[in-house]
Amino acid sequence: MKQILSKIKLLKVNEINKTLQELHAISNVSISDDDIVDISFTNLTKTQFNNLKREITKIVKLDLGHKGIKLTLKEEKETVEEENPLNSRKTKFIAIESGKGGVGKSTITANLALSFKRKGFKVGIIDCDIYGPTIPLLFDINDCELLMKEEKIIPYVKDSIQIVSAALLIPDNRPIMWRAPMLNKLLSTFFNDTLWNEDLDYIFIDMPPGTGDVSIDLKNFVKDAKVIIVTTNDIVASKIAVKAGLGAIELGHEILGVIENMSYIYNNEKINPFNLKKFSIEKELNTVILGSIPFFIGSGLIEDKRKVFYDILGDHILERLN
Numbered sequence: 001m002k003q004i005l006s007k008i009k010l011l012k013v014n015e016i017n018k019t020l021q022e023l024h025a026i027s028n029v030s031i032s033d034d035d036i037v038d039i040s041f042t043n044l045t046k047t048q049f050n051n052l053k054r055e056i057t058k059i060v061k062l063d064l065g066h067k068g069i070k071l072t073l074k075e076e077k078e079t080v081e082e083e084n085p086l087n088s089r090k091t092k093f094i095a096i097e098s099g100k101g102g103v104g105k106s107t108i109t110a111n112l113a114l115s116f117k118r119k120g121f122k123v124g125i126i127d128c129d130i131y132g133p134t135i136p137l138l139f140d141i142n143d144c145e146l147l148m149k150e151e152k153i154i155p156y157v158k159d160s161i162q163i164v165s166a167a168l169l170i171p172d173n174r175p176i177m178w179r180a181p182m183l184n185k186l187l188s189t190f191f192n193d194t195l196w197n198e199d200l201d202y203i204f205i206d207m208p209p210g211t212g213d214v215s216i217d218l219k220n221f222v223k224d225a226k227v228i229i230v231t232t233n234d235i236v237a238s239k240i241a242v243k244a245g246l247g248a249i250e251l252g253h254e255i256l257g258v259i260e261n262m263s264y265i266y267n268n269e270k271i272n273p274f275n276l277k278k279f280s281i282e283k284e285l286n287t288v289i290l291g292s293i294p295f296f297i298g299s300g301l302i303e304d305k306r307k308v309f310y311d312i313l314g315d316h317i318l319e320r321l322n
């Protein structure tokens, strides 16, 4: 029995690139008196289960020489993963979250996407801040024009980065006042009905502040987004950021770390603009500080000399991802 378990637990569910062990998918193994191996599974979708049957049968009957096999899927997993092609690809998702608005999520999302592109990755951005979308503004996209093909959205491409945003659907300066079901529909379209490049390495998700509907919905669209929490290092933003982080953990997302934005002004020496006693957000969330971005004075929040900061930050993020 041990032999069977040790072999099949390492089998990979190709659709999501995880082993049966990682998914806690094997619920019971038994062998009857007449050498029939009975294995039951849980936590798998029907397709995932069906795709594994042949290989498991081969291991049990051919490799290990048992007489017969019976495979059962006890509890079928109901997820959107099968409908959502993004989940079955190699694409990794990085969600940029915060407790409070205005701490720099969108600026950081845009710059990290550009930094990852410079490192040679293929990158996309989903602007999930439906009520306050700013990604197109940061990329200097002025026309609202997401085109459709066969009822799917074609992402806007700027600087080789695929981008979707509510700001590219709604004419400029018109406020967006949608209720939750419509918001959910739009997010679902961004994740499920958008023609993302097959070979994207990373999709950065610019989240709205706090732990509202979008954060809850995110889990339905992507199974394992890694979360980066952005905060300024003042006590109010940090304490609310802890709440957002705990919310993300509760929803089952892994926190990659914290970025402290506008953390100092450089004028011959580092000056903390908030000048408050430091609150250890990383300790509260049991994570690390991925890096600190200074307060940049003047225009041009994208690229220029500042890219060196984001390239270093990008390296730290990649280290944590591997």
Ligand SMILES: Nc1ncnc2c1ncn2[C@@H]1O[C@H](COP(=O)(O)OP(=O)(O)O)[C@@H](O)[C@H]1O
Pocket (backbone or CB within 6 Å): 098, 100, 101, 102, 103, 104, 105, 106, 107, 108, 134, 261, 262, 293, 294, 295, 296, 297, 301
């Ligand atoms: N490191 C920085 N230095 C100076 N200004 C910044 C910095 N990061 C962000 N900002 C500015 O702060 C404001 C809020 O940033 P934004 O990225 O829109 O935050 P959020 O998406 O969290 O609401 C913007 O005006 C932005 O230009």
Ligand SMILES: [Mg+2]
Pocket (backbone or CB within 6 Å): 105, 106, 107, 129, 132, 134, 206
């Ligand atoms: Mg924003």
